[in-house]
Amino acid sequence: MQNYYIEKRPMTDSMLLSWDLAHHIYTRGVQGRIAIATDKPVALLATTRKQWLKLIRQVHRERASTLRATRIMELSAQIAWMQRLTFSCKPPEGAREDDITFATAASLAEMPPICTALYITCSVTDKCLSQITRRMEKGSVIIIYGQ
Amino acid sequence: MSILQLPTDKPQPNNTSCCLCGRLISKDIATLGPCDAEGNVTFICVGHSKDGLRFIVMLADYTADERQKFMKRHGNNLMHDWVEPNAELLY
Numbered sequence: 001m002q003n004y005y006i007e008k009r010p011m012t013d014s015m016l017l018s019w020d021l022a023h024h025i026y027t028r029g030v031q032g033r034i035a036i037a038t039d040k041p042v043a044l045l046a047t048t049r050k051q052w053l054k055l056i057r058q059v060h061r062e063r064a065s066t067l068r069a070t071r072i073m074e075l076s077a078q079i080a081w082m083q084r085l086t087f088s089c090k091p092p093e094g095a096r097e098d099d100i101t102f103a104t105a106a107s108l109a110e111m112p113p114i115c116t117a118l119y120i121t122c123s124v125t126d127k128c129l130s131q132i133t134r135r136m137e138k139g140s141v142i143i144i145y146g147q
Numbered sequence: 148m149s150i151l152q153l154p155t156d157k158p159q160p161n162n163t164s165c166c167l168c169g170r171l172i173s174k175d176i177a178t179l180g181p182c183d184a185e186g187n188v189t190f191i192c193v194g195h196s197k198d199g200l201r202f203i204v205m206l207a208d209y210t211a212d213e214r215q216k217f218m219k220r221h222g223n224n225l226m227h228d229w230v231e232p233n234a235e236l237l238y
Binding site: 138 | 149152153154178179180181182188191196199200203204206207208210211214215
């Protein structure tokens with residue numbers, strides 16, 4: 001655990017978890033695979049993907065409103081990356097590995113993901129967390145949502 | 148938002164600077180940002196992400212600058228130095 005960046009993000013009543021997830025993933029940019037531990041993978045995937053699509057439209061809008069060539073190129077690359085990103089709530093099987101995987105903490109502990117970013121949106125024990133992070137590379141990022 | 152921990156092999160400053168606006172901020176009000184040209188994780192002020200459209204533009208400008216630095220360092224010719232392309236900085 002000492003080889004990772006750990007960030008704590010508080011959750012308030014006015015904050016939409018899916019909005020925050022989508023914006024944090026966007027801010028970090030291209031970063032390899034992402035795993036998200038949650039109690040309700042299917043529901044969170046649906047809401048996060050919706051926020052992600054909204055974000056894509058905002059980036060499209062910014063791209064259309066600028067004349068600067070470098071900015072247009074960069075925003076075009078971002079849009080291409082954002083549209084390519086795959087979301088899944090199934091555990092990785094064989095060769096199929098999605099960019100962002102939503103799963104319960106128990107299933108992630110059983111089959112630790114190989115990812116560079118891990119988002120914890122439910123309560124997990126330290127033992128469970130160390131099991132989940134078993135295969136994460138040095139320098140990876142762990143974001144913990146909590147009160 | 149607060150940065151609780153950095154990897155032990157990285158410098159451990161109390162304050163860090165936001166990669167978008169350059170302001171010095173403490174780890175308590177910083178959030179993880181994109182990687183820079185050298186592959187190091189940067190930090191940004193938590194207020195930026197709530198800026199909406201302006202944030203998108205600032206982030207795009209920063210990433211474009213880092214991309215240019217990366218390519219310039221290798222003489223705009225990655226093959227010449229046999230550098231493995233950094234997927235984050237190549238189109």
